[in-house]
Amino acid sequence: MSFSPSYRLLWSLVLPCVYLCLLLTTGLVLLILGVRAWLQMNRKARLTRDPGPAVAFFHPYCNAGGGGERVLWCALRALQNRYPDVRFVVYTGDQGVTGEQILAGARRRFNIALPRPVQFVFLKHRLLVEASLYPHFTLLGQSVGSIFLGWEALTEFVPDLYIDSMGYAFTLPVFRYLGGCSVGSYVHYPTISTDMLSVVRERNPRFNNADYISSNPVLSAIKVVYYCAFALLYGLAGSCSDVVMVNSTWTLGHILALWRAPNRTSVVYPPCDVQAFLSAPLKEEEEEEVEEKRKEEEAAGDGRCHSVVSIGQFRPEKDHSLQIRAFKKLLERRGGRAGGRETLVKLVLIGGCRNQEDEDRVLMLRGLCQELGVGDKVEFKLNIPFEDLKKELTEATVGLHTMWNEHFGIGVVECMAAGTVILAHKSGGPKLDIVVPYEGGQTGFLADDEDSYADAMERILSLTAAERMEIRRRARNSVTRFSDQEFEASFLAAMEPLMGTLER
Numbered sequence: 001m002s003f004s005p006s007y008r009l010l011w012s013l014v015l016p017c018v019y020l021c022l023l024l025t026t027g028l029v030l031l032i033l034g035v036r037a038w039l040q041m042n043r044k045a046r047l048t049r050d051p052g053p054a055v056a057f058f059h060p061y062c063n064a065g066g067g068g069e070r071v072l073w074c075a076l077r078a079l080q081n082r083y084p085d086v087r088f089v090v091y092t093g094d095q096g097v098t099g100e101q102i103l104a105g106a107r108r109r110f111n112i113a114l115p116r117p118v119q120f121v122f123l124k125h126r127l128l129v130e131a132s133l134y135p136h137f138t139l140l141g142q143s144v145g146s147i148f149l150g151w152e153a154l155t156e157f158v159p160d161l162y163i164d165s166m167g168y169a170f171t172l173p174v175f176r177y178l179g180g181c182s183v184g185s186y187v188h189y190p191t192i193s194t195d196m197l198s199v200v201r202e203r204n205p206r207f208n209n210a211d212y213i214s215s216n217p218v219l220s221a222i223k224v225v226y227y228c229a230f231a232l233l234y235g236l237a238g239s240c241s242d243v244v245m246v247n248s249t250w251t252l253g254h255i256l257a258l259w260r261a262p263n264r265t266s267v268v269y270p271p272c273d274v275q276a277f278l279s280a281p282l283k284e285e286e287e288e289e290v291e292e293k294r295k296e297e298e299a300a301g302d303g304r305c306h307s308v309v310s311i312g313q314f315r316p317e318k319d320h321s322l323q324i325r326a327f328k329k330l331l332e333r334r335g336g337r338a339g340g341r342e343t344l345v346k347l348v349l350i351g352g353c354r355n356q357e358d359e360d361r362v363l364m365l366r367g368l369c370q371e372l373g374v375g376d377k378v379e380f381k382l383n384i385p386f387e388d389l390k391k392e393l394t395e396a397t398v399g400l401h402t403m404w405n406e407h408f409g410i411g412v413v414e415c416m417a418a419g420t421v422i423l424a425h426k427s428g429g430p431k432l433d434i435v436v437p438y439e440g441g442q443t444g445f446l447a448d449d450e451d452s453y454a455d456a457m458e459r460i461l462s463l464t465a466a467e468r469m470e471i472r473r474r475a476r477n478s479v480t481r482f483s484d485q486e487f488e489a490s491f492l493a494a495m496e497p498l499m500g501t502l503e504r
Helices: 005-047 067-082 098-108 138-156 167-180 194-202 217-238 249-259 275-280 286-297 320-333 355-374 386-395 410-418 430-434 450-462 465-482 484-499
Strands: 054-058 087-092 118-122 162-165 182-187 244-245 266-267 306-311 345-351 379-381 398-400 423-424 445-447
Touching: 005 098, 005 138, 005 167, 054 067, 054 138, 067 087, 067 098, 067 410, 067 484, 098 118, 098 386, 138 167, 138 217, 162 167, 167 182, 167 217, 182 345, 182 484, 194 217, 194 249, 217 249, 244 249, 244 484, 249 266, 266 484, 275 355, 275 386, 275 410, 275 465, 306 320, 306 410, 320 345, 320 355, 320 450, 345 386, 355 379, 386 410, 398 410, 398 450, 410 423, 410 430, 410 465, 423 430, 423 450, 423 465, 445 450
Parallel strands: 054 087, 054 162, 087 118, 162 182, 182 244, 244 266, 306 345, 306 398, 345 379, 398 423, 423 445
Antiparallel strands: none
16 A cells, blocks of 8 residues: 655654654653652651641631631631641741731631641742732733642642632642642632623623723633633633532532532531621610711711721722722712711721732722812721721621622621621622521612612611611621531531541
């Protein structure tokens, strides 16, 4: 059988490529097996020095003050109480602090004290997961960066069980296939979602869809392809998890669509320190007197000041600028001059700053307040202690939340438990899980733009004390299902299959 010259030429070109691919594949497999064997040797050496299983949590920002950090400390507390012979480790990228200072911060911010100390592994390259490092293709850049950060964590300490508690799904295959660990994950928010795809397809400008992209059909089409490809990779990485816990009904729907692991996925509502807020009584008996006094003082032009309080880290998706703009409209509708004595409402923004980028954002928000003429009616309170937070919430009239598609909304729950009348974004967890009817009645208000927020705040402030009290009491009763105790029971039940694999 003879072959044409062109066929022989093609074969002479293809065959070396096939051999090269086989050689590279074999080399890659051998490299992975070698790395895995080296890491297992490190693990055995660690077991020789300190017998007993080890569970490691990957939480590069564990010294921050957000809801994700509350989940971390409550999870550690529950596991330490249940499994006293297990060693617990936290991978953190925080620098310039000690482990004792981090634990003291958890006690101060969240009122959480661990039964015994944990080991901290301080990572040096957290910059790799900072959004500021990737002005373009941010999702991909941060995900690739998390792989390298995860590799640093794995080489520093090889655990028996690895838990990603901050949403870095691309670290899961690193620990599973290279480290030989069992892996689990607690997902606060999918890195990408069908809602994000819809925003790009519909060319809507948002914090993660710049105006120059949303206004250009070609760039929008390219971004849709990029998002679809990234969603595929994200799903493959997430499917490596042996146990998947999600924090809300909204997150559950997106993770099931992307990771496709329904038998390993369950909803574990995050812990909210409702008891600390529920212990503060609603001043029911004094409310009517306060209301009458407020009306008299308002008529005199020197009224009691209602506070509208927002709690949440100063991240772009929290949309604090929407709060400030809606508050400006509220002042205009109430007939007061911004900065004038007649305005009987103030806005208090409480939150934590993770890094310089967040601090710069606070400066920008302060500038927006000055630009809108409400600087003297807006207060910023950064990284305040838990007792100060509790005081602000229990004295507030309105609890304000503006994040679009918030995965859950611990701050929303805390506002409701503290006795504020909650006004949350009409999407995500607040809409599906939290600000829902309870015992046949209303538990709060929902809005989605400047006008609807201003309308809702105006309506809340115009309610009688008795009407507000009815909403507050019903909301308080509804949030007991989000307590620390409920979280610990659900978390331990979900973790039981993984903890059972540990060698004793």
